[in-house]
Amino acid sequence: MASTDVETVSSGADKAKLAAAALCVVLGFVGFYWLAAQGAWAQWAVLLVAVALALGIGATATPGQRLIGFGRDSVKEVKKVxxxxxxxxxxxxxxxxxxxVVMALFLWLTDKLLEWVLYGLILGWR
Incomplete structure (x- = not known):
């Protein structure tokens, strides 16, 4: 059997940070709809601040740091292309x-040839 290495969040601090980040996003959406009477600027400001706060909290957790490292490595690889x-x-x-175009013509000709053989010669429908 092949073993698969699955990395999970292991420390309690990382779990708490990710839970706090998720809570910030949820509260941002709640605030977005709760401030509907205040206007679009207030709604979007609350949502963007909440998402920015969630990203900041998530970046301090180990999985967030690994994600940032992956992004940096990806940028380095794209620059090598x-x-x-x-x-x-x-x-x-x-x-x-x-x-x-050549494949389309080939498939069309093959289709017409098979149509002629099956319907014209074998079945005699034409």
């Missing part, structure tokens, strides 16, 4: 379109 030039991208796009 060698992107094609405009000419290369245009050529590859043209190749794909040409291949799609």
């Amino acid at each position: 060698v992107w094609p030039t405009r000419k290369e991208a245009t050529q590859m796009t043209a190749y794909v379109f040409a291949f799609v």
Whole structure:
């Protein structure tokens, strides 16, 4: 049997931080709807402050720190990518379109051939 490594939140402090972050988001949504009479600015301000607070609390927990590290590593990897030039991208796009047209014609011809064989020759429906 293959073992799968599943990382979970293990410390009580991390669980409490993530619970507090989730509570902030929930309270932000409650405040958003509760302040409907105050206007859109108040609603969105409460919601954005609550989400920012939740992100700040979540970033201090171990899973949040790992997520931030993953994001930094991802940005480093994307910077290593060698992107094609405009000419290369245009050529590859043209190749794909040409291949799609050729495949469409091939499938259409195959369909018409099978239709002619089955309905015209074997069944005699035409």
